[in-house]
Amino acid sequence: MFFAHGSKGEDQHSSTIVSFPRRQAQRCVTIISTYPPRKCGLATFAADVVEQVGAHFDNVKFNIWAMTNGDAAIPEGVNAICSSDVESHRTAAAAINATTTDAVWVQHEFGIYGGPDGEMIIDLVDRIAAPLIITFHTVLEDPSDNQRRIIDHLVSRASRIMVMSPLSRDRLTERHHAPHEIIDVIEHGAPDRPFGREQQFKAERGLGDRPVLTTFGLLGRGKGLEAVIEALPAILRSNPDICYRIVGATHPNLVASEGERYREELMQRAEQLGVAHAIEWENRFLNTDELLDQLEACDIYLTPYPNLQQSTSGTLSYAVALGKAVVSTPYIHARELLAGGVGVLIEPQSVSGIADAVCSLLADPGTLAAQKLRAYDRGRQTIWPRFAEAVEQMIEQTVSRPLSKTALVQPSFDGVRRMSDSTGMFQHALGMIPDRRHGYCLDDNVRALMLLNVTTAIGTSEQTDRSTVCASFIQHAWNPDKGLFRNFMGFDRSWLEDFGSEDSNGRTVWSLAHTAVNNPNREIREWATRLYDEVLDHCATLDSPRTLAFITLGASAMLQVRPAHGPSLRAAERGAGILAHLAGQSRRPDWTWFEAMLAYDNPRMPQALIAAGMALGRNDWLEIGLDTLRWICERQIAAAGHFRPIGSEGFGQDYGHMPFDQQPLEAQAALDACAAAFAADGGPHWRRYGLAAWNWFFGANDRGEVLADPVSGLCRDGLNPRGANLNCGAESILAFQLGYHSMLALVPDEGQHSGDAVEKLKKQVSRALAYP
Structure with a gap:
């Protein structure tokens, strides 16, 4: 059972007890967001996630990557990404990929990441290999073209999407084509404290029995506080002892641009209206516990925001969960959280609307008490234990689940038959159906x-x-x-x-x-x-490097049966010589490769040097081949030990690559090359690399997706950020089937061809694949 922290005694409604089962699997999640001590709502949210989910699920651990613009120190144990530096975004992605994180959770707002509209986030997520969760804290009704492009791209990369309101979900599905089934609506979490303790917390602040109105949050233009101040003369006529508390420091960005001018303008207007005596200013950034204590002293919470596109407000969630009567403009979060009489909605910038709503509540203590109780009851749906449970379930739905060790069963030839006719093998398929158009x-x-x-x-x-x-x-x-x-x-x-x-x-x-x-x-x-x-x-x-590798492999094979065949000798010597020269020319301390980039079929070049070295007795070529193959194999093994091939989206990038789209051809090339290396020197590491490439077909990959089925002989066309490409083209089927024979060369004693092995494998893949 779990109890919320922060309670100070008991009253007529005690804090809620929530019980739910713990899961045993350990999960490590990387969060990318702003983070304390940076003073903004997203930083507070990220810190709340780490604290509350960690408190309720001890099997979930978090790594933090904090966006920084140099305005605050980064706490020990927190990693930093410079928001104005694209290389910092890319370096962070590489560092995250080097860890064993189970998922990466991006908190998205347009003003956090670098570039126009924060477009540098694309440079980061495109390089992330782990399943990606994105929380869209704001989903605009009318985004600019560039904002729409960024959201569309993030949606295309996401394995899971979290929003905090149904309207945000609907906008993502209707306007950004997000699949409905990957979106979780999880309302902003809130504290669980006892109900009805206003008098206790008023007394601690010397407020006595005065009715207290409160607005909390970083002060900035666009919060609508002018309208409340303009409404105070009318409110004071009916409630002369009213106290309006404006709690929170001025937003750091506003301070940087104009200092405290906005706060001074508000104070000056209060003096002009003769209401300055009724306002208390708390000009500082409060930690969560102190904020909650301040809110407990409040009777009516005001959020007069004129921007009706605001998707979430953490302080609104807090106020409702603490049982406060709320008067708010109908921005997205307020419309949804305050529906059904939970709060009072007024028109934006309506001075009379604010005054009428506040005076009506204060004129009738029974109505005010009932309003508070409705809010408190609604808040039980968003308290931190409920939020933590929903987040943990979302993480579980996102995290990859590889299958256990797979029997080495020869794939059925049916997959090849289905893709062939009397002319040859069809190139592409729609699902498992040959696509004659191509x-x-x-x-x-x-x-x-x-x-x-x-x-x-x-x-x-x-x-x-x-x-x-x-x-x-x-x-x-x-x-x-x-x-x-x-x-x-x-x-x-x-x-x-x-x-x-x-x-x-x-x-x-x-x-x-x-x-x-x-x-x-x-x-x-x-x-x-x-x-x-x-x-x-x-x-x-x-003379292209991979073409030379293919020809060298062919010539070296022919020399096995025709050792003195002059054209084959010349072809092998030419191809291997050029490849060896390229390897020496491009090598640098951290780059043991033939080119300044990585592309497709990469292991074929080391494989060709190994083959030529063996055929012609050239130990120098053999050593270069083994050295470069070891380097590319290590580069294609994730920190968790599974195979992560060079993705086709990153082909041709200088000294780097992106992890998707991953294709079966790359797994087969790794298997073939490792089999050649194993035959050359017998090193056990070649078996380890090869086994990782083989198991990639069966779910030991970045998405836990089963791609191949030995029973049907079919193989899906690859792995993209959201999962498997469901088509089964000729290249993929043949890569899987040919890979099996290289795997046999690596572990010949593990080949299983019995009916029991086939049945076992069939059961393993039946839930993941729909092949008959």
């Missing part, structure tokens, strides 16, 4: 042929038939006039180009060599050897 591509059919070379999932007759289809596609793709292969073919079997990319040509050379070495059918091996010999010299001018 036709076929050479890349997928050479990968399919490589799978057919090694699979044992089908019989010899089918293996030969399907190998023949892929071989026919590859043969037809060759354009002798250009000396290159075409890549893309429409569903009508018409080629869409005269020649394909360098990579598609290099990958085809590798596939031909792989087929010449590995396909069980002699005639298909002979066909592959003939075409390889015909096309290899045409590739001598191709």
Whole structure:
């Protein structure tokens, strides 16, 4: 059971006892927000979250990253992000990714982060790998184009969204296309104190029996205090002993721009109206307990804000939970919290409305008491234990849940069959349905042929038939006039180009060599050897690093069966030599790589050097390959130990990358390269890296999403910030199926092919996948 802190005795309504079960799983959540000692409502909210959730759920721990503009010291144990420095945002993301945080929780307001409308938050969240929770403290009715762009982007990155009002939720779904199912409406938390202790706290402040009105918060233009001061003459005529308490320091930003001029203007106006004697000014920033004591001394709480777009007000939540009669303008939070007679709503900047509402309440003690009791009862829904429970549930819904260790079961060939016809393998799919609009591509059919070379999932007759289809596609793709292969073919079997990319040509050379070495059918091996010999010299001018890696892998494979084959020797020496040169040229103390950037299929370059080093007896190439592969593998292992491939959104970024979109091709490349490295030096770390890449398919990833199903042989197209890409294209299916064979090379004794293993795996993935 949990009791709220801060009570000072008991009265007719005691504080509420709340009981709910504790969960055992330990959770670490990173909060990005302003934070005390910075003086603003968001900082107070973040501190309340840390205190209250931590107090009620000891399994939830928080790391704090505080936005700072240099106006306040950062407490020990709190990390800082400079709001005006984009590199500080990016560095913070990298540091967060290096921890084992289960989720990152961003508190969003437009004035907190750097750049126009705080757009630097995009540079931060785009680099965050952990599931992202975003609390939108304000959702504008009419945002500017740039504000809309920022909110749209944040929504697209969020795994979970928290708002504090249904109206904010509706605006996000209707105007920013946020999925309704990822939005939690959690009202602003509030303290749980006994009801009806005004006299006690008035006495402590020397207020006696005077009726007390209070407004609390950082003082600033736009709070509507002018209207209350203008209403005081009318209120004093009926209640001459009234006391209006304005509690709170001037907003630091306002102090920086104009000092205390706004407060002085209010004081001067009070003197002119002859009401200065009825106003008490508490010009300081109060801690939470002292604030609550000040509010307890209040009879009527006023929030006369003219800005009706304000989504939340922590002080309003506090006042309602403490059982105060509230008079407020109908801004968003007030309309929702005070509905059903919980408070009194008046028009913005209506002096007469304020005066009439206050005088009406004070004229009838019974009405005032009933109003307070309605507020207190409503506040039981928002007290901190309830808030903490809702937040903990939101965290649990957000945090990834990887599956347990997965049996190494050979994927069913059905996934390949479903994506194939008599022409070849379709390129893309809608879900599990082949999408004929995109036709076929050479890349997928050479990968399919490589799978057919090694699979044992089908019989010899089918293996030969399907190998023949892929071989026919590859043969037809060759354009002798250009000396290159075409890549893309429409569903009508018409080629869409005269020649394909360098990579598609290099990958085809590798596939031909792989087929010449590995396909069980002699005639298909002979066909592959003939075409390889015909096309290899045409590739001598191709020089992109990954293309060179593919050609080097093919030439090194061919040297296994033709050790003295001159064209293969020249191709392997040229490709490996250039890659080794690039590695030396680009290396710096913290960057052991071939280029100043990372892109797709990265492990293929180390794999090619390992293969060439082994084939040609070049230990220098072998060592470079092992060194660069170790570096990229470490870079693709998250702090929690799971595989985190270079995301396609970050391809080509100098000396860095972003974690999404993660694609199966990257897991397969890591597996293949680790298998090659393991064959070269037997290091157990290659098994560890490879196992992480394999388990990525089964939920050991940044979103806990199961992507592959050995029972159907299908694989989803990747992992995005919100979860899995539900489509199952050829590249993804083949990456999964080929990855299995590399995994067998790493852990051959763990392969399980029994019916029991298949049934166990089927049960594991049945809840995560909808494949039949």
